[in-house]
Amino acid sequence: MATYEETLVALDSDRADYRQPMPPYNPIFGHLLFCNKIMSGVPRDAHLQYLPDQIRRALPELGPNYYIDTWPFGPVILVVSSPSTMSQITQEHSLPKHPGLRSFLLPLTDGLDIVTMEGQQWKHWRNIYNPGFSANHLMALVPDIVQETATFCQILQEHADAGDIFPMKDHTDNLAVDVMGKVVLDSRLNSQRSYNKMVDALRSQVRTLTFGANIKPFAAYDPMRPLLQWHNSYRMNSHLSQELDHRFKISQTGEKRLTKSIIDLALQTYTAEKPRDELDGMDATFKKFAMSQVKLFLFSGHDTTSSSICYAFYLLSTHQSALDSVRREHDAVFGSPLEQRKEKLEQEPFLINQLPFTLAVIKESLRLFPPLSSPRAGEPGFHVKDTDGHSFPTDGFLIWSISQAMHRDPEFWPQPDTFLPERWLVAAGDTLAPAKGAWRPFEYGPRNCIGQELAIIEMKIVLVMALQAFDFEAAYEELDRLAPIAGRSTVNGERAYQVQLAQPSGDFPCRVKPARK
Numbered sequence: 062m063a064t065y066e067e068t069l070v071a072l073d074s075d076r077a078d079y080r081q082p083m084p085p086y087n088p089i090f091g092h093l094l095f096c097n098k099i100m101s102g103v104p105r106d107a108h109l110q111y112l113p114d115q116i117r118r119a120l121p122e123l124g125p126n127y128y129i130d131t132w133p134f135g136p137v138i139l140v141v142s143s144p145s146t147m148s149q150i151t152q153e154h155s156l157p158k159h160p161g162l163r164s165f166l167l168p169l170t171d172g173l174d175i176v177t178m179e180g181q182q183w184k185h186w187r188n189i190y191n192p193g194f195s196a197n198h199l200m201a202l203v204p205d206i207v208q209e210t211a212t213f214c215q216i217l218q219e220h221a222d223a224g225d226i227f228p229m230k231d232h233t234d235n236l237a238v239d240v241m242g243k244v245v246l247d248s249r250l251n252s253q254r255s256y257n258k259m260v261d262a263l264r265s266q267v268r269t270l271t272f273g274a275n276i277k278p279f280a281a282y283d284p285m286r287p288l289l290q291w292h293n294s295y296r297m298n299s300h301l302s303q304e305l306d307h308r309f310k311i312s313q314t315g316e317k318r319l320t321k322s323i324i325d326l327a328l329q330t331y332t333a334e335k336p337r338d339e340l341d342g343m344d345a346t347f348k349k350f351a352m353s354q355v356k357l358f359l360f361s362g363h364d365t366t367s368s369s370i371c372y373a374f375y376l377l378s379t380h381q382s383a384l385d386s387v388r389r390e391h392d393a394v395f396g397s398p399l400e401q402r403k404e405k406l407e408q409e410p411f412l413i414n415q416l417p418f419t420l421a422v423i424k425e426s427l428r429l430f431p432p433l434s435s436p437r438a439g440e441p442g443f444h445v446k447d448t449d450g451h452s453f454p455t456d457g458f459l460i461w462s463i464s465q466a467m468h469r470d471p472e473f474w475p476q477p478d479t480f481l482p483e484r485w486l487v488a489a490g491d492t493l494a495p496a497k498g499a500w501r502p503f504e505y506g507p508r509n510c511i512g513q514e515l516a517i518i519e520m521k522i523v524l525v526m527a528l529q530a531f532d533f534e535a536a537y538e539e540l541d542r543l544a545p546i547a548g549r550s551t552v553n554g555e556r557a558y559q560v561q562l563a564q565p566s567g568d569f570p571c572r573v574k575p576a577r578k
């Protein structure tokens with residue numbers, strides 16, 4: 062069997078003088094020893110997406126595109142982390158998703174989710190769900206998001222009264238999942254205030270998911286795992302089946318409603334395409350795919366948006382002048398008292414489009430701490446080219462489009478490790494202006510994030526409502542004094558580094574206090 066190095070040389074045989082870029086290679090262990098050494102410079106629980114960023118810091122001469130061999134724990138990876146190469150695999154030619162992503166999501170979605178579908182099937186279902194995620198439709202759902210955020214603010218008030226330290230991520234998770242339940246299904250999950258069986262099953266299922274070398278490499282061999290996954294699926298599916306039947310009944314009453322949930326709108330688009338005579342129940346195909354999409358949306362909108370809200374709070378808590386600017390903007394657009402803000406948001410939702418500094422804060426948070434990357438599968442004959450004309454074969458490799466590494470690369474961002482919302486407000490041509498295509502937390506191209514508008518709207522509402530009342534203080538120092546950490550506790554000097562599913566370490570332990578203005 063040819064070694065990985067020989068395979069690459071063979072694929073590149075027309076250029077005998079050129080070796081594909083890669084870190085130091087060991088003929089037996091490939092890049093495992095090297096990767097292990099690099100990751101030993103960060104805390105043990107740091108997210109694996111830090112690997113390319115740390116490789117760049119150790120070997121800047123390698124450039125943004127190179128191969129790493131993770132055998133026997135994972136596939137050979139072609140890392141791409143420049144705007145031009147990422148655009149080649151997502152916009153100019155959208156490579157298929159890597160099969161590892163499909164296996165990762167399979168226990169949750171039974172393989173029927175739009176993240177991993179391909180071709181005509183993907184196009185069909187994405188078109189059915191697109192209208193529900195359009196910016197216009199989401200504006201009609203703002204009052205629902207405001208309602209759930211009001212509960213979140215009450216919970217923060219209880220913490221402010223108690224003066225305790227708590228993991229913020231627990232509460233933003235519950236908020237995000239309640240928002241999803243409301244906007245996707247028009248259902249109040251109320252997980253912020255009470256135990257919800259469906260949410261519990263979803264979280265239990267997510268804990269069982271594994272992606273190659275990532276997260277929990279040996280969890281796949283747990284003999285109890287299939288049983289637990291079956292039980293979780295049963296719990297989720299029976300709940301969702303009832304919810305969907307309920308949505309169908311409502312759709313048949315002819316009741317005119319001012320707003321429609323994302324599922325209502327998808328059902329409307331689907332039935333417009335496939336009218337049926339008999340209306341005794343929801344179309345079985347629609348229902349089967351809808352159950353998978355709802356689970357996917359609850360999962361995707363859960364960890365990503367929730368972690369991003371935590372990071373926005375965290376960054377504002379450590380950058381007073383940005384916090385002051387954001388608050389001034391909110392006061393100018395919405396006035397000061399919380400009740401007035403709530404009312405204004407509900408009655409004039411389009412006002413959230415008048416928050417340029419808040420949007421800059423959100424973009425900068427997502428630049429520094431993007432929750433996701435995009436693993437694609439290479440194709441025979443398809444090569445990626447860098448700006449120097451080097452050609453990278455992709456066939457048989459996992460192509461890792463990794464925004465986290467590019468977002469911190471000084472090649473594309475001045476002061477890349479600094480939180481500078483101002484960079485989003487300067488004129489084109491300014492030294493701080495973002496390079497074209499270098500900000501990709503939601504990826505670009507046809508497989509970009511369907512939920513990006515929803516995530517940004519939700520983040521804006523949470524910031525408008527929560528910053529009015531509270532100051533946030535990261536409590537890492539206090540916790541580390543009480544329970545000192547053995548080994549490293551920061552990545553690039555940051556204590557709130559990303560772990561596991563890209564949430565802040567320790568789930569962002571913090572205190573909230575009444576806002577000092």
Ligand code: HEM
Pocket residue numbers: 158175176177187357358359361362363365366369431432433434435436501502503504507508509510511512513515516
């Ligand atoms: C801050 C929040 C979020 C971030 C940073 C984010 C990021 C991303 C990224 C990078 C992708 C592309 C993945 C790939 O190419 O493999 C993606 C796809 C996707 N996201 Fe999000 N996401 C967020 C929130 C959401 C929400 C709220 C939802 C839905 C409720 C959602 C649903 C999806 C779906 C369904 C796809 C697959 C789209 C397709 O392939 O057609 N995401 N997201």
